[in-house]
Amino acid sequence: MNDETIVSLYWARDESAIAETSSKYGGLCNHIANYILSNYQDREECINDTYLAVWNAIPDKHPNRFSVFLSRIVRNLALKKYEYISAAKRNPSVVTSLEELGD
Template sequence: MRRSSKKDDFIIENIFEEGNIIDDKKIIELYFERNEQAIKETDIKYGKLCHKIAYNILNNLQDSEECVNDTYLGVWNKIPPTRPDNFKAYISKIVRSISIDKFRKQKAKKRSADMVMALDELADILPDERYAPSRNDEEIGKSISIFLNKQKEVVRRVFHLKYFYFESNIAIAERCGFTERKVTHMLAHTRAQLKEYLIKEEIYL
């Protein structure tokens, strides 16, 4: 079981320069006006982020490009009536979900080892839908968000990079200035604590 495609919105650092890029609220207003400039502005501001998320999952440029295009179409169809409070988190969640769906459907020979490992690690601590069918993804996602908000910022950042953006442990170590061993230990410790928390909250069965 791999539920990680529907976890609550996770927000990490801005990974690109914004320069004169317009405000998110203005982009959202363009969607409400049904102005196609909205998609162009979305691509200018969040194109790099969307491609990064998709590529980390699919490890294929063409497939990633398709998922990003599908993301823009999805946003266009959802806004309006949806008016997201955090557009960056909103679009990140959409491209991530679309990319994971494509990954699963492919049953491909070439899969991202980092993603497979991350999903397997999460599967070990999330409730099995066979025994906890009443626990939906939104409920689980909220519980994970509550748990993470109680952790130190660096712990949250490492967790987000690993399980939301599917960064390798080595990449996370370089980004955070840690050793790979420290990142591995932090993730294992956080997963163990998360599992205990889910058990306490009667989410894990």
């Protein structure tokens, strides 16, 4: 299925647009998310969030190149997830015991 048809399915609010996007660009989305996120569950969550973001964004925007539009969304969501995971206050590699601080 070509990109114009997929975008028109999104415009018509047809849920098969998500399945067609996954079928055609699932590998691309997985590759981008895999490059940024190491955890399988985080990648899957990012890809699912991408489909939701595309579903919500398409009525307002008509992308010239759907693959670039989709890639940008998955990359930005993966980077946000990576930032969240690796934040200093949640990163166990920077945890210092209270005994070490007391010395």
